Amino acid sequence: xxxxxxxxxxxxxxxxxxxxxxxxxxxxxxxxxxxxxxxxxxxxxxxxxxxxxxxxxxxxxxxxxxxxxxxxxxxxxxxxxxxxxxxxxxxxxxxxxxxxxxxxxxxxxxxxxxxxxxxxxxxxxxxxxxxxxxxxxxxxxxxxxxxxxxxxxxxxxxxxxxxxxxxxxxxxxxxxxxxxxxxxxxxxxxxxxxxxxxxxxxxxxxxxxxxxxxxxxxxxxxxxxxxxxxxxxxxxxxxxxxxxxxxxxxxxxxxxxxxxxxxxxxxxxxxxxxxxxxxxxxxxxxxxxxxxxxxxxxxxxxxxxxxxxxxxxxxxxxxxxxxxxxxxxxxxxxxxxxxxxxxxxxxxxxxxxxxxxxxxxxxxxxxxxxxxxxxxxxxxxxxxxxxxxxxxxxxxxxxxxxxxxxxxxxxxxxxxxxxxxxxxxxxxxxxxxxxxxxxxxxxxxxxxxxxxxxxxxxxxxxxxxxxxxxxxxxxxxxxxxxxxxxxxxxxxxxxxxxxxxxxxxxxxxxxxxxxxxxxxxxxxxxxxxxxxxxxxxxxx
Numbered sequence: 321x322x323x324x325x326x327x328x329x330x331x332x333x334x335x336x337x338x339x340x341x342x343x344x345x346x347x348x349x350x351x352x353x354x355x356x357x358x359x360x361x362x363x364x365x366x367x368x369x370x371x372x373x374x375x376x377x378x379x380x381x382x383x384x385x386x387x388x389x390x391x392x393x394x395x396x397x398x399x400x401x402x403x404x405x406x407x408x409x410x411x412x413x414x415x416x417x418x419x420x421x422x423x424x425x426x427x428x429x430x431x432x433x434x435x436x437x438x439x440x441x442x443x444x445x446x447x448x449x450x451x452x453x454x455x456x457x458x459x460x461x462x463x464x465x466x467x468x469x470x471x472x473x474x475x476x477x478x479x480x481x482x483x484x485x486x487x488x489x490x491x492x493x494x495x496x497x498x499x500x501x502x503x504x505x506x507x508x509x510x511x512x513x514x515x516x517x518x519x520x521x522x523x524x525x526x527x528x529x530x531x532x533x534x535x536x537x538x539x540x541x542x543x544x545x546x547x548x549x550x551x552x553x554x555x556x557x558x559x560x561x562x563x564x565x566x567x568x569x570x571x572x573x574x575x576x577x578x579x580x581x582x583x584x585x586x587x588x589x590x591x592x593x594x595x596x597x598x599x600x601x602x603x604x605x606x607x608x609x610x611x612x613x614x615x616x617x618x619x620x621x622x623x624x625x626x627x628x629x630x631x632x633x634x635x636x637x638x639x640x641x642x643x644x645x646x647x648x649x650x651x652x653x654x655x656x657x658x659x660x661x662x663x664x665x666x667x668x669x670x671x672x673x674x675x676x677x678x679x680x681x682x683x684x685x686x687x688x689x690x691x692x693x694x695x696x697x698x699x700x701x702x703x704x705x706x707x708x709x710x711x712x713x714x715x716x717x718x719x720x721x722x723x724x725x726x727x728x729x730x731x732x733x734x735x736x737x738x739x740x741x742x743x744x745x746x747x748x749x750x751x752x753x754x755x756x757x758x759x760x761x762x763x764x765x766x767x768x769x770x771x772x773x774x775x776x777x778x779x780x781x782x783x784x785x786x787x788x789x790x791x792x793x794x795x796x797x798x799x800x801x802x803x804x805x806x807x808x809x810x811x812x813x814x815x816x817x818x819x820x821x822x823x824x825x826x827x828x829x830x831x832x833x834x835x836x837x838x839x840x841x842x843x844x845x846x847x848x849x850x851x852x853x854x855x856x857x858x859x860x
Contacts, residue, residue, distance in 0.1 A: 353369060408466075430754075818855065
C-alpha cells in the first residue's frame with residue numbers, strides 16, 4: 321500500500337481475478353488446524369473449519385484487497401473459471417461509476433454476465449473516496465465467499481480526519497460476514513421450496529473464525545481453525561475500517577473489549593467524530609473508526625454478536641477475533657468468555673436495531689456530516705412512495721396456485737414474497753442501460769401501469785421508475801413490517817442521497833407527511849413495526 325501524496329499523479333492499478341469453485345481446508349492446508357502455521361499457507365482457506373464448497377477469487381477468502389488513491393484508475397481482468405454455464409459479474413459497492421455506468425457490475429442491468437471460461441475487463445476511476453468493497457452481483461456467489469475490500473484513500477489535505485490518527489494500515493480492514501454451513505444454493509432452495517432453515521449459524525472475520533471442532537489425538541484436546549488478528553502498539557491511534565458483506569437478516573453488533581470506538585465515517589462519507597462502545601452493522605454497511613491503543617499491553621477480544629435472525633431466538637451466531645498489542649503474549653487468547661451472550665456490549669451503541677433513540681441508543685441519522693448539505697431545496701421533480709414488505713401470495717415460482725397454494729399447506733412451509741409496492745422485480749432479457757430498445761413494453765411496469773390487482777395476484781415485471789437527467793427526486797421508503805419485524809438496508813447504485821426524515825411509528829398512525837408542508841398527503845399503514853425513511857437525490 322502506498323501513501324497518497326499531494327501533487328502525485330494518478331496511477332493505473334491493474335488486477336487479475338480468477339474466479340472458481342474451491343473448498344475449505346483443501347490439500348493446500350496440509351495439517352491445519354492441528355498445525356496452525358499450515359493454516360496460513362498459500363491457497364489454504366480455513367474459514368470457520370466447516371467443510372463446504374466456496375466461490376473465491378485467486379483462492380483467497382476474502383478475495384484480494386484493492387487499495388488505491390482517489391482518482392487512480394482501477395483495471396480488473398476477471399477470468400471466469402466457474403462451472404459451465406455459470407456467469408458472473410462484480411459490483412464495486414460504493415463507487416458511483418459516474419461516466420462508466422456499464423462497469424457497475426449488475427447482471428442483466430448494466431451488463432450481461434461474464435460467461436464461464438471467458439474474460440472481461442472492468443476499467444473505471446476511483447473517484448468515490450472512502451471504505452467500500454467489491455462483490456459478485458450474480459446469483460448467490462457473494463454469500464459463498466466472492467467478495468473483498470475496496471479502499472479509496474485521499475491525500476492528507478483532502479482527508480478531513482487525517483490529523484486524528486497515526487496509522488491507517490492495509491491490514492486494518494475488517495470484513496465481516498454471516499456464514500452458512502453449506503453451499504448457499506442448497507440452503508436457499510431448501511428454504512424456498514420446503515421448510516428449510518435459512519439462519520446462518522456462523523460468521524467470519526476476514527475469512528477466518530472458530531466454529532467446527534477438531535479433536536487432536538496427540539494432545540487429547542479440541543482445536544479450532546485460527547481467528548483473525550489485528551496488531552497495534554501502545555500509545556498510537558489507528559484507523560480501522562469495518563465492512564459488512566452480510567447476506568441475510570443478520571445485523572451484527574461489533575465491539576472491542578476495553579476500548580471505545582471513535583467513529584468517523586459511514587459508507588465512505590465522513591462525519592463529526594462520535595465515540596461509542598459498540599456499532600450495529602447491517603448488510604453492505606461500512607464504518608471507519610479510530611482506536612486509541614491506550615490499554616495494558618495485552619490481548620483483547622474483538623467481538624461479533626448476531627441479531628435478528630442471528631439472535632437468541634434463532635441461530636445465536638457469533639464470532640471473535642483478537643486485538644493483539646505489541647509485547648502481549650503471542651499465540652495466547654485474550655481473557656473472557658466468548659459464548660453468544662458474552663459477546664454483547666453494554667454502553668453507548670451506534671445504529672441500534674429496531675430501537676428508539678435514547679442517551680445510549682443513537683441512530684446513525686443523528687451523525688453530523690463533515691461536509692455541507694447538498695442543495696435539495698425546492699419542489700421535487702419526481703416523488704416516489706415505495707412500500708416494501710413480504711406478502712402472502714401465490715408466487716408461481718414457489719406456490720403453484722393449482723397444486724400447492726400458500727393457503728393450502730402447513731404454515732411452516734409458507735414462503736412470503738418480498739416486493740416493492742407489491743411488485744416483484746423481474747430481470748430483463750438484456751441490460752437496459754445499453755439495450756433498452758430491445759425490451760418490449762409489455763415487460764416493463766410500475767405502480768401506475770400495472771394492470772393486475774397485486775393484492776390477489778402475483779405481479780412481476782421489469783419494475784422501472786422513470787426520471788429525467790438533473791431531476792430532483794424524493795423517495796419515501798416505507799418498511800410496512802406486516803409479516804416480519806425485520807430491517808432492510810437500501811442501497812442505491814450510482815448515487816449518494818440525503819436522508820431528510822426517518823422515524824418508527826405505532827399501529828394505525830400516519831408515518832409520513834411532506835416535511836416541507838407544501839401538501840397534506842399522508843401515507844397510512846397499520847402494522848406496529850412500520851417505519852419510514854425519506855431521501856432526496858440532488859440534481860446532477
